[in-house]
Amino acid sequence: MTTPESVVRALAEPARLRAFAAVVLGAGTLADVATASGLKVKDAGTALRKLHEAGLVEGEPARPADLKPLAATLTEAMPADGLAPFIRGDKLVSLPVAHERRRKILEHVAAYAFTARTYYEEKEINERLAAWCDGGEVDHVTIRRYLVDLGLLERGGGMYQAQPLPM
Template sequence: MTTPESVVRALAEPTRLRAFAAVVLGAGTLADVAAASGLKVKDAGTALRKLREAGLVEGEPARPADLKPLAATLTEAMPADGLAPFIRGDKLVSLPVAHERRRKILEHVASHAFTARTYYEEQEINERLQAWCDGGELDHVTIRRYLVDFGLLERGGGLYQAQPLPM
């Protein structure tokens, strides 16, 4: 199955990227791909095999695979309002450096992970945030600290309270 991760993995290798570019630009035979990409025939053949395995190239002569279904699933999983680079579905991928964008992302996580004016024990906060952090660059402790720093969670007496978001 072609996933965003498999596409990135396949195209991260320069030889495969050159071969894929050649196919996209119209090279179909192994000789054409080698000539258009500047690769040796053996290397072009290996690259085409890997691109086929990744679901990026299909057929003989080679042609780019239809990636519209993959694009559709990406569009569905990406939230609106500029959150897409940082949130995929219900996963926090990374945080922006800019203060206002970071706040917006954290507000999104808080609004989906917690109910305003509700008290939570630290273990439950951690579990809910771990679910958001699985597979991303960030850990739940860092996110919890940011939520407190931004006033989205208040801490006191061993409990956390989710705060209402500004309108």
């Protein structure tokens, strides 16, 4: 099965990337791929075999595989409205530096992590935000602090209340 990770792994090796580019540009035979990519025939053959195994190249003569299902999967997993570089599915990857964009990202997280006008103990806030931050560059404490600073969470008496998002 072709996944984003398998595509990146397959194309991370320079010879495979050059061979794949040659195929995409129309080279189909081993000799054509070697010539177009500047690779030795043996190296072009190895690269084509690995690309075929990765599901990026198919057939004889070689042609790019249909990657539309993979593209559709990526599109579904990536939120719209400029959030894609920062959010993957239900994971916060990083935060932008620009204030307005950061606010938009944090509003997205707050909308999916909390219910407006609901009270939460700090432990539950931390657990919900930690799940969003798992594997990302930002920790849940920083996110909690930003949410409070932006008024998306109110803190008082040892409890937090999620605030309604602005329209």
